[in-house]
Amino acid sequence: MSDPVLLTLEGVRRVHGSGAREVVALDGVDLTVRLGELVAVMGPSGSGKSTLLNVAGGLDTPTSGTVTIAGDVLSEMDAKGRAALRRKRIGYVFQDFNLIPALTAAENVSLPRELDGVPARRARTEAKAALAEVGLEKQARRFPDELSGGQQQRVAIARALVGPRRLVLADEPTGALDSVTGEAVMRVLRARVDAGAAGLLVTHEPRFAAWADRTVFLRDGTVVDSTGTDEPEALLADSSTGT
Amino acid sequence: MSVKHGLLALLAEEPMGVYRLRKEFEARTGGSWPVNIGQVYSTMQRLERDGLVAKASQQDEDVELYEPTESGRAEAAAWWRTPVARGEVGRDELVIKLALAVSAVGVDVRDIVQAQRSETMRAMRDFTRLKSQVPAPGEPISSPELAWSLVLDHHTFTAEAEVRWLDHIEASVARAVLTQSRTETTDRDEAEVPR
Ligand SMILES: Nc1ncnc2c1ncn2[C@@H]1O[C@H](COP(=O)(O)OP(=O)(O)O)[C@@H](O)[C@H]1O
Ligand SMILES: [Mg+2]
Numbered sequence: 311m312s313d314p315v316l317l318t319l320e321g322v323r324r325v326h327g328s329g330a331r332e333v334v335a336l337d338g339v340d341l342t343v344r345l346g347e348l349v350a351v352m353g354p355s356g357s358g359k360s361t362l363l364n365v366a367g368g369l370d371t372p373t374s375g376t377v378t379i380a381g382d383v384l385s386e387m388d389a390k391g392r393a394a395l396r397r398k399r400i401g402y403v404f405q406d407f408n409l410i411p412a413l414t415a416a417e418n419v420s421l422p423r424e425l426d427g428v429p430a431r432r433a434r435t436e437a438k439a440a441l442a443e444v445g446l447e448k449q450a451r452r453f454p455d456e457l458s459g460g461q462q463q464r465v466a467i468a469r470a471l472v473g474p475r476r477l478v479l480a481d482e483p484t485g486a487l488d489s490v491t492g493e494a495v496m497r498v499l500r501a502r503v504d505a506g507a508a509g510l511l512v513t514h515e516p517r518f519a520a521w522a523d524r525t526v527f528l529r530d531g532t533v534v535d536s537t538g539t540d541e542p543e544a545l546l547a548d549s550s551t552g553t
Numbered sequence: 554m555s556v557k558h559g560l561l562a563l564l565a566e567e568p569m570g571v572y573r574l575r576k577e578f579e580a581r582t583g584g585s586w587p588v589n590i591g592q593v594y595s596t597m598q599r600l601e602r603d604g605l606v607a608k609a610s611q612q613d614e615d616v617e618l619y620e621p622t623e624s625g626r627a628e629a630a631a632w633w634r635t636p637v638a639r640g641e642v643g644r645d646e647l648v649i650k651l652a653l654a655v656s657a658v659g660v661d662v663r664d665i666v667q668a669q670r671s672e673t674m675r676a677m678r679d680f681t682r683l684k685s686q687v688p689a690p691g692e693p694i695s696s697p698e699l700a701w702s703l704v705l706d707h708h709t710f711t712a713e714a715e716v717r718w719l720d721h722i723e724a725s726v727a728r729a730v731l732t733q734s735r736t737e738t739t740d741r742d743e744a745e746v747p748r
Contacts, residue, residue, distance in 0.1 A: 491690075520681040529663070
């Protein structure tokens, strides 16, 4: 319970458009994700899941409210600082893997580190370690089109958590995978989070959301419910202080 | 369990006699749950004995009307609030509950759907935790482990089907353009009335 908080959203509101065309995509969302925690986000289409993920990762700016990543308040930073923070702290995993076809698995993973100014040798060492963590050390020199969908997604997870990156934001990472491969990817994501990361996972598949510690349900931009492992403890704490 | 609470929830909307109760119950569960009049009658007697219903203060001239007591109302409210536990036999209770909720007064189907979805997700997380302890697909696995893993998959897929059904209910209710919100039944439709 006392693990460090990697991501905090406080009273986050995001309004798209204005006037009659105004769409409130997020309306007062509070959310905390700690190290070692994987949180799933579910909700009907249009409920604000992608907006939540984009705002959490600094790809989109809230209309009001604050987003804090590893202690840094995004709204207090300039665009350059935010971009650097994103590169250094946050990894993204998308449905369609998003690997660069002309680069090997290892190069895909080391690229963000090199962009961050890490010497090539060290970046490669980090990439190798990250690939080993997802069970792909033997595939390091393969190109994306030489890998299966599940393997490509594991490369994306390795890239998301390479070097000092500890926060992975995943939007439907199993969306393009069959159910056994999807499970394999969820196991890897779960293991990486357990080994020392935090994850926010958007999925519409309950079977995969079940790998998370908690599920946050969105409806029309607000959190309607949140269930998870820390709930019973909270209840116990309440009842013990109440008596 | 479910019939008792379903009847109690209906009475919380307005006092009714046994015949009308039976009609309401059957109509509002889509006719999927037939109950005979004796069952409704004995359920009322038990509810009355347990202090959950009483003879209504406003009586109809031909029929005996029942209404929930204060604790009966609390019991009905608690029933709406509490998700049906997964381990419970007779998941039909969930079907009855959601069917009734669609037309129940003062009950938001979406809240019931959400409470149930959370409960089912909780169960799925338990299955998944057990699943994470058996080798991953493609890793060496013993046949008892594989069998256990497939049993867990069964539980997971069944629970997932339920979550999808709940999603479907929520979407259907949100989109529905309801014509007639309630069934039109009265106790006077019935000729024979026990007194
Ligand atoms: N760039 C945008 N401009 C206008 N409206 C948007 C934009 N992005 C999202 N929305 C609207 O915000 C709401 C939430 O969208 P989104 O976060 O994509 O939901 P989800 O991922 O749950 O389907 C929807 O009503 C959507 O139409
Ligand atoms: Mg989306």
